[in-house]
Amino acid sequence: MNSHAAGTSNGGSGDAGGAGAGAARRNTRMPKYSKFTQQELPACKPILTPKWVVSVFFIVGVIFVPIGVVSLLAARDVVEIIDRYDEACVPGNMTENKLAYIQNSSIPKDCTRTLMVTKDMKQPIFVYYQLDNFYQNHRRYVKSRNDAQLRDPSKANKTSACEPEKTTADGKPIVPCGLIAWSLFNDTYIFARGNENLTVDKKHISWKSDREHKFGKDVYPSNFQNGSLIGGAKLDPNISLSEQEDLIVWMRTAALPTFRKLYGRIYVDLKENDNITVRLSNNYNTYSFGGKKKLVLSTATWLGGKNDFLGYTYLIVGGLCIFLAFAFTLLYFIKPRKLGDHNYLSWNRHPAGR
Amino acid sequence: MAEDHHGSSRHMSASQKDLGDEDARVVRVGDAERTSERLEYAGNAVRTAKYSPLTFLPRNLFEQFHRLAYVYFLVIAVLNQLPQLAVFGRGASVMPLAFVLIVTAVKDAYEDWRRHRSDRAENGRLAAVLSPGEGAGAQFRPTEWKHVRVGDVLRIVSNESLPADMVLLATSEPTGVAYVQTLNLDGESNLKTRYAKQETLSTPPDQLTGAVIRCERPNRNVYGFQANLELEGESRRIPLGPSNIVLRGCELKNTAWAVGVVVYAGRETKAMLNNAGAPKKRSRLETHMNRETLFLSAILVVLCALVAALSGVWLRTHEEELELAQFFHKRDYLSKDKDGNYNYYGIAAQIVFIFLMAVIVFQIMIPISLYISMELVRLGQAYFMIRDTRLYDESSNTRFQCRALNINEDLGQVKCVFSDKTGTLTQNKMEFRCASIDGIDYSDITRQQPVEGDRIWAPNISVNTDSELVKLIRDGGDTYQGRHTREFFLALATCNTIVPMITDGADPKKKVIDYQGESPDEQALVSAAAAYGFVLVERTSGHIVIDVLGEKQRYEVLGLHEFDSDRKRMSVIIGCPDKTVMLFVKGADSSMFGVIDKTINSDLVQATEKHLHSYSSLGLRTLVIGMRELSQAEFQEWQMAYEKASTALLGRGNLLRGVAANIERNLRLLGASGIEDKLQDGVPEAIEKLRQAGIKVWVLTGDKQETAISIGYSCKLLTREMTQIVINSHSRDSCTKSLDDAISMVDKFQSFSTDSQARVPLALIIDGNSLVYIFDTDREEKLFEVAIACDVVLCCRVAPLQKAGIVDLIKKRTSDMTLAIGDGANDVSMIQMADVGIGISGQEGRQAVMASDFAMGQFRFLVPLLLVHGHWNYQRMGYMILYNFYRNATFVFMLFWYVLYTGFTLTTAITEWSSVLYSVIYTAVPTIVVAILDKDLGRRTLLKYPQLYGAGQCEENYNLRLFIFIMMDSVWQSLAIFFIPYLAYRKSVIDGASLGDLWTLSVVILVNIHLAMDVIRWNWITHAAIWGSIVATWICVMIIDSIPIMPGFWAIYKVMGTGLFWALLLAVTVAGMIPHFAAKAFKEYFTPSDIQIAREMEKWQDTHDVTHPEVQMSTVVRV
Secondary structure, rough: OHHHHHHHHHHHHHHHHHHHHHHHHHHHHOOOOOOOOOOOOEEEEEEEEEEHHHHHHHHHHHHHHHHHHHHHHHHHHEEEEEEOOOOOOHHHHHHHHHHHHOOOOOOEEEEEEEEEOOEEEEEOOEEEEEOOOOOOHHHHOOOOOOEEEEHOHOOOOOOOOOOOEOOOOOOEEEEOOOHHHOOOOOEEEEEOOOOOOEEEEEOOOOOHHHHHHHHHOOOOEEEEOOOOOOOOOOOOOOOOOOHHHHHHHHOOEEOOOOOOEEEEOOOOEOOOEEEEEEEEEEEOOOOOHHEEEHHHHHHHHOEOOOHHHHHHHHHHHHHHHHHHHHHHHHHHHOOOOOOOHHOOHHHHHOOOOO | OOOOOOOOHHHHHHOOOOOOOOOEEEEEEOOOHHHHHHHHOOOOOOOOOOOOOOEEEEEEEEHHHHHHHHHHHHHHHHHHHHHHHHOOOOHHHHHHHHHHHHHHHHHHHHHHHHHHHHHHHOOOOOOEEEOOOOOHHOEEEEEEEEEHOOOOOHHHHHEEEEEEEEEEEOOOOOOOEEEEEOOOHHHHOEEEEEEOOOHHHHHHHHOOOOOOEOOOOOOOOOOOOOOOEEEOOOOOEEEEEEEHEEOOOOEEEEOOEEEEEEEEHHOOHHHHHHHOOOOOOOOOHHHHHHHHHHHHHHHHHHHHHHHHHHHHHHHHEEEEEOOOOOOOEEEEOOOOOOOOOOOOHHHHHHHHHHHHHHHOOOOHOOHHHHHHHHHHHHHHHHHHHHHHHHHOOOOOEEOEEEEEOOOOOHHHHHEEEEEEEOOOOOOEEEEEEEEOOOOOOOOOHHHHEEEOOOOOOEEOOOOOOHHHHHHHHHHHHOOHHHHHHHHHHHHHHHHOOOOOEEOOOOOOOOEEEEEOOOOOOHHHHHHHHHHOOEEEEEEEEEEEEEEOEEEEEEEEEEEEOOOOOOOOEEEEEOOOOOOOOEEEEEEOOOHHHHOOOOOOOOOHHHHHHHHHHHOOOHOOEEEEEEEEEEEEHHHHHHHHHHHHHHHOOOOHHHHHHHHHHHHOEEEEEEEEEEEEEEEEOOOOHHHHHHHHHHEEEEEOOOOOHHHHHHHHOOOOOOOOEEEEEHHHOOOOHHHHHHHHHHHHHHHHHHHHHHOHOOOOEEEEEEHHHHHHHHHHHOOOHHHHHHHOOOEEEEEEOHHHHHHHHHHHHHHHHHOOOOEEEEHHHHHHHHHHOOEEEEEEEEOOOHHHHHHHEEEEHHHHHHHHHHHHHHHHHHHHHHHHHHHHHHHHHHHHHHHHHHOOOOOOOOOOOOOHHHHHOOOOHOOOOOOOHHHHHOOOOOOOHHHOOHHHHHHHOOOOOOOOHHHHHHHHHHHHHHHHHHHHHHHHOOOOEEEEEHHHHHHHHHHHHHHHHHHHHHHHOOOOHHHHHHHHHHHHHHHHHHHHHHOOOOOOOHHHHHOOOOOOHHHHHHHHHHHHHHHHHHHHHHHHHHHHOOHHHHHHHHHHHHHOOOOOOOOOOOOOOOO
């Protein structure tokens, strides 16, 4: 107290007084006050009031139902022609032994299919092949690749993880190595409407990013597909990987065991009741594992292909929300409660009941 | 425990152990070489650091892997390294474990580096050691502390720290006294006196060489020491006791120098042996959490077994086809063996591999990151508790201390508080209030007034004096009554262990006396004596000087029987200036009335007893004072016995007790004193709040029944409408009977009270003796029945170990969370026994604090600690654990659904890095932030409605029901996340990486929105954490997809360009959240909890209360 009084009376010793006060402050271990340390930060405390609950359900419902309707309509607009040809293309005398048929390279694999256009199809028409029961997501399959090798010619020897299609029998590295590349799909399709050939544009069927960054412009296939078991297509060793678009598409492994892959596009409008003749070579072996091969011609919308599911989802979720909005409104009327009424506190409801 | 400041029985036991010669430590004074030649005694270098640079890695890893969770982590990482099971790449699989290990190791290394630094500083300090020079050239040379050895003779100067435990040989004072401050050892700031033995005082230190000290083995008992000293050429053994030893860590004060010989050094010093770490306890929430972790493990095993079994079936049905299937490629044409299979070992082996791989893929079902999160959250909570200005005690300048970091949330579930009285409920600042002298009561407050007149001596504690008494002492020196009154105050001035420290005051004519002593009661009594004119001004080991009414008189202290908790009294034998020998005894009334000769004046005894009764019903602590003049023969007989007993090595304590019992008899009653032990601030209010919160408060005290009951009333523990059940028996049989009566009484009241409105509150008052009988006769069960039926339990006259026994009684028989709070050494056992132990850092030293889990300055802080911080901690931790379970389970279930569509081969569409980062980065921060910052209710509401504390007591925030609900939610959300995109993308060109990215983002968004929906208070940090972590996830996914050699290169950019992706993300989020939102809305409105209603009140009604805060629990005013 004394020193403090002295400090204030003596105007000149302001510094000394300040230092003394500072020392006092240092001595006390009292925590410094701040909104953070006292857990008093300004905060918003939302509470689910009836108004909020009903409006949230209602708004979600109101947004979802129209989206559902729009996407259903969009999906309905898509025209899709699907033709399963793996069974039909087996010659009648070999239906009992399809495996022998497909493995025997001396049997011609050509096959002709006729497709009827059910509705007008606007160009571009996407040509897909669809494989069923082909587990492109099987663990031992999906791992069997080496991405370093695909983009850099100097890393051709990097074949780790490519088992069991890593090297040739005499130890030379395979480019592109691995099961995925080895099993490249090799059926081909030629389309004609009557006598008019329909050109399939196979340019840019793969992702641009893959062509430019993932598959090297100067990486060429080598030692590819010359083992004792042939998995699928062969690659032209003179064309660089970045231009082998079928391979690039194939190597984007599908997420699900039934999948489509883009084969090409047809830039011609098709009319209802047009007959499309497809001459295809049925090379790819799906018979060994009971898979199916289908050829798909489809138009596209902003939502992708012909799939009603998204529309139904939105309709169901939206409908449910509107229903809940009404249900909650009803409940709030039947059993109202005053919010924040202290009479509802348990010890007020049953006094001394604790 | 008022009466046993002098050391609880716990401390006695170690010293009482008989000291045989064979296990004694032999110290040769001044001859460290020979001392250590046979047995290697520890050197004086201390080492608190755990690691050295060489041992750091192995030891730190070893310690870290003590946690089961880390071992689980490790086993999974090792499994993943087997080529057949390699699910993740090397880097991804080891990363989480490595991350955790490195973070912890860095933290440990930093802490250890600091310890190393302080060790180095400590070991490098200098001390003056006597080096045996040639001939007479022996002199003290500065030596580093680490080179000091047992047997070295050291010279310490004033204000210097002691480097080791030393027996004093000589000091600068001619009487051989030395004052030490034991602040570092037990936190008591008063000075303690230590003595050098007369026999060694005058001998120069270098001539003591050859003397031998035999002492106990090193032990941790700070208050005990037994040894003897054998001088060269003398057969007599000089006894050494606790007053002859000074301990490492103490400081020499007010003494120019002291010389001593080192008997314990380094890690064998008492200070180091007492340096035990914080106790390890485990919170209840964590124990419950382990139960749910077991459930999760079971779910994990079921999932893995299911996948393994299905894969077996799949392989079996496709066995023929896999030979040629392009995606399986069973044969390995590269192997030497032409028929060899590639990575295929038959269905049975494949099933086993799949099972193990499934464990690796689904590993985060057991949320390992949770353990780290919990530690971080507890750190955060501790930070807030320590920083809370309302838990800061201004009077002692102490902050709240968190000593145990793992039971924060237990503070929210306490049902039973066991409190010490003295120093906890009361201040332990004793004030002399009244006296009954010679059967006359001097307690009339109206007559009391401050000391008047000019006095030379001014004690630092001022006492009001009774004017009549002052007059009687001054004028009535010749009357019988006046003589007795003088004797009474002389007894107060002599019969103690107080050391007066005299300093010059502001007024040069006045001297300020600071009475230093270990017992606040004695300080009060000596100050009172001083106020009435009997001023203790000097104490040495042999005599005291008392200023009796202005005239200095010298009294020889011939003997002193120290206080112990068995005798409950102390006595001094004083040689008066007139050559008479007096015995003064003071002690608890129960022990004193046994040794008082009631035949001398039975009226006096009765009157005094009546006064005592009225004092203690005022809540005063009472002491009875008696005296006897010893005849010369009696004195000599006693002296012989005393000397024999005090030099004995074998059972010295018992012998001394015998001697004391022999002399302390047939006393003449002088009177009794009443000392007020003031309640601490806010104690009644705090107890009221705790009671409202449904917490039972038990008070365990060493005081007698009347004092305890009156304190009970004054702190509102007992109320007038309570029915008291008193069990206070002197024999086993009567105890049994009163216990039976109590039970029938409880039954009667309970049968009345079917209607809860008419319930009569009960209070049980039981004393220590009865407790002993009850614990002896296995009637604990009945006592327990009575005790839990009562609202208040008061236990008086209990010994320290009985306190622990009472806590154990409740802990063993119920699942109630117990909390013990106390401040003294006598509370240590109780603090350690209870689930939560709280130490008051107050007057009685630091032992309670050292043993506690939390320490604070005031009892009233218990209210904000439990009701506010405890509630928050529990609510936050409970939610965080549930949320972590949910969050990881959702992810695992989502992976599981996908596995069903991959031929059961455990492919994950989500990249391995995202799987690993999911619980570490994508979703970790928000849960930690929310668990540290979210508040369900504000401080004001929680204090206004203490009943809200019930939420923690009934485990409302964490229980099996909530766990099941949140798991059901988790399954539903995983279904929504997986199946909506699956069905939308069926038969499309979607690739694995794009779908994986969609799933990663949807699961992270969904779990974060789930958390957001449960957050109660949004401040900017919460916003940043939740939305930030969604953004961070997005960025991480983009970064991963920007690496060209990842199979999923550019997938996120590609998929984000499609409308379907956004439509699906929205659909998944909304569909996933509907059940949680609807359930929450329903529950909060139609079946609201108290917490919910209080939240609503806080939002709408309490705004006008803000200006009138109802409770001000803290005296600290915010600046």
